[in-house]
Amino acid sequence: MxxxxxxxxxxxxxxxxxxxxxxxxxxxxxxxxxxxxxxxxxxxxxxxxxxxxxxxxxxxxxxxxxxxxxxxxxxxxxxxxxxxxxxxxxxxxxxxxxxxxxxxxxxxxxxxxFEWGYFPNEVPCFPQELLDKIYERNNLEGALCLAHGSGTVVIEEFAEEHIKTGMPIFYTSADSVFQIAAHEETFGLERLLKLCEDVRQLLDDYNIGRVIARPFVGSVESGFERTANRRDYSVLPxxxxxxxxxxxxxxxxxxxxxxxxxxxxxxxxxxxxxxxxxxxxxxxxxxxxxxxxxxxxxxxxxxxxxxxxxxxxxxxxxxxxxxxxxxxxxxxxxxxxxxxxxxxxxxxxxxxxxxxxxxxxxxxxxxxxxxxxxxxxxxxxxxxxxxxxxxxxxxxxxxxxxxxxx
CATH class of the missing domain: 3.40.720.10 (Alkaline Phosphatase, subunit A)
Incomplete structure (x- = not known):
């Protein structure tokens, strides 16, 4: 065959x-x-x-x-x-x-x-009750961006502050998606993936299709670059x-x-x-x-x-x-x-x-x-x-x- x-x-x-x-x-x-x-x-x-x-x-x-x-x-x-x-x-x-x-x-x-759930194009775009749960469950002091954005632009804008504060970058788009960008070395790849897995569980009530881990490397001096370790966490068909x-x-x-x-x-x-x-x-x-x-x-x-x-x-x-x-x-x-x-x-x-x-x-x-x-x-x-x-x-x-x- x-x-x-x-x-x-x-x-x-x-x-x-x-x-x-x-x-x-x-x-x-x-x-x-x-x-x-x-x-x-x-x-x-x-x-x-x-x-x-x-x-x-x-x-x-x-x-x-x-x-x-x-x-x-x-x-x-x-x-x-x-x-x-x-x-x-x-x-x-x-x-x-x-x-x-x-x-x-x-x-x-x-x-x-069915209709997917979406986050509105406003700042912050994510419900505060959702953010509070994410912060509490993952021992985070907060997150950066919290808006609609392009991945590369968001990283350019917030990467330096992310490295200084340790706060991950949360953003979305016109798609049914919650994206999290973080530095592979300073924040840690495994920590980013675990965070995304936890957020995936919290988003079922919002009918959001995907959580995407957007790891990157680099520095202010050399510039930042996304890596091949992207991971998508989708709901089941x-x-x-x-x-x-x-x-x-x-x-x-x-x-x-x-x-x-x-x-x-x-x-x-x-x-x-x-x-x-x-x-x-x-x-x-x-x-x-x-x-x-x-x-x-x-x-x-x-x-x-x-x-x-x-x-x-x-x-x-x-x-x-x-x-x-x-x-x-x-x-x-x-x-x-x-x-x-x-x-x-x-x-x-x-x-x-x-x-x-x-x-x-x-x-x-x-x-x-x-x-x-x-x-x-x-x-x-x-x-x-x-x-x-x-x-x-x-x-x-x-x-x-x-x-x-x-």
């Missing part, structure tokens, strides 16, 4: 979703706007990249065709003239949010039908996912990157961590070597979202896409005959859009079965079609939501 390899290019949307008006995202288009800026020279950056966006390998799989199906427009720089070699289309999200857990859980066959069905069938589910954290370590049988897209690509190749017949390799490439989408960095996002595209043939070469490769995303994060939040977009759905021809799979009504395709392909029980495109 062949294997399945599922790669989530975190935040790589290809045009505003049908319900984008509910999220203030009508007109958003991560791929299209990056391509437009590159075509106009606004995506150039000395020593990084220059010229029109070049994604020939994903375009050959059907990226340009999928984007045109989504928006009705050609994408600047994507000009593959032949019939796409992969199965191509796009998917619409059913879940009520545009966050990481909702997107990934729906990809795995379980849409999020509301129902069994295709990962659980595969595990119950005795298959290996190898999670690469933050996949295991997103699913609260449920359904993942083996975990490979990596820092940055390039290392995550290497870990995906390693996972493919480990995978046996009927197994799933599930990878998240976080840099697109974390480093470039949220920071509204068009040249960085474009360069990261081009680098992934250049390496894509390595992944295809490592596939065995009959293996299934799926490239998709969990939401958008248009780097030209107002604010720093995710954007409600269609996501690309590009698939390749090695040794077989491709074709159009159209507009899919749910990300769950991906999970059910994998379930059917690997011969395990089908879920209640989603329709296989095979």
């Amino acid at each position: 062949p294997r399945a390899i599922l790669c989530v290019l975190d935040s790589f949307g290809i045009g505003a979703a049908d319900d984008a008006d509910k999220f203030g995202d009508v007109g958003s288009d991560t791929l299209g706007h990056i391509a437009d800026e590159c075509a106009e020279g606004k995506g150039d950056k000395e020593g990084l990249r220059k010229g029109p966006l070049a994604l020939p390998n994903m375009d050959r799989m059907g990226l340009g065709a999928a984007a045109k199906l989504s928006t009705g427009k050609d994408v600047a720089g994507l000009d593959f003239a032949g019939e796409p070699e992969g199965l191509w289309g796009y998917a619409q999200e059913l879940s009520k949010g545009k966050d990481t857990p909702s997107g990934h859980w729906e990809i795995a066959g379980v849409p999020v039908e 509301p129902a069994p996912t295709v990962l659980d069905r595969l595990k119950d069938a005795g298959r290996e589910v190898i999670g690469v990157g933050k996949i295991s954290d997103i699913f609260a370590h449920q359904g993942v049988t083996k975990l490979l961590k990596g820092a940055g897209n390039d290392q995550l690509f290497e870990k995906t190749l390693e996972a493919m070597e480990l995978a046996k017949d009927g197994d799933l390799v599930f990878s998240n490439f976080v840099d697109f979202d974390m480093l470039y989408g949220h920071r509204r960095d068009v040249p960085g996002y474009a360069a990261a896409l081009e680098h992934f595209d250049r390496r894509l043939p390595e992944m295809i070469e490592a596939m065995q005959e009959g293996d299934l490769l799926v490239l998709t995303a969990d939401h958008g994060c248009d780097p030209t859009w107002r604010g720093t939040d995710h954007t409600r977009e269609h996501v690309p759905l590009l698939a390749l079965i090695k040794g077989q021809k491709g074709g159009a799979i159209g507009a899919r009504k749910s990300f769950a079609d991906i999970g059910e395709t994998i379930a059917k392909f690997l011969g395990v029980e089908q879920g209640k939501v989603g329709v296989s495109f095979l």
Whole structure:
């Protein structure tokens, strides 16, 4: 039996979703706007990249065709003239949010039908009764920031005071999340992780999706840098996912990157961590070597979202896409005959859009079965079609939501 390899290019949307008006995202288009800026020279950056966006390998799989199906427009720089070699289309999200857990859980066959809890965009953004419990239970004198913010900016602003006082940095975003940043050496990594575990327990009453540990190192003199020891503490998916069905069938589910954290370590049988897209690509190749017949390799490439989408960095996002595209043939070469490769995303994060939040977009759905021809799979009504395709392909029980495109 062949294997399945599922790669989530975190935040790589290809045009505003049908319900984008509910999220203030009508007109958003991560791929299209990056391509437009590159075509106009606004995506150039000395020593990084220059010229029109070049994604020939994903375009050959059907990226340009999928984007045109989504928006009705050609994408600047994507000009593959032949019939796409992969199965191509796009998917619409059913879940009520545009966050990481909702997107990934729906990809795995379980849409999020409830509303997450969120913290208001005010200072302090966290309820005082919650903060008092955290301080008392963790022997803290207080915390810094207590507001909405970007992780790198928050660290730059509060790191010096954090080191002097020992108070951790608490912040949130438009997502359902409580983030805690602390210095790995002065505060301690283990202490930070224990703090996050305790906060996770307290947040169940607030219906908050994730607590994220954001460790960093450095000094005022040398500058501060986040490390690869990030940890996400998520609630469990509301129902069994295709990962659980595969595990119950005795298959290996190898999670690469933050996949295991997103699913609260449920359904993942083996975990490979990596820092940055390039290392995550290497870990995906390693996972493919480990995978046996009927197994799933599930990878998240976080840099697109974390480093470039949220920071509204068009040249960085474009360069990261081009680098992934250049390496894509390595992944295809490592596939065995009959293996299934799926490239998709969990939401958008248009780097030209107002604010720093995710954007409600269609996501690309590009698939390749090695040794077989491709074709159009159209507009899919749910990300769950991906999970059910994998379930059917690997011969395990089908879920209640989603329709296989095979």
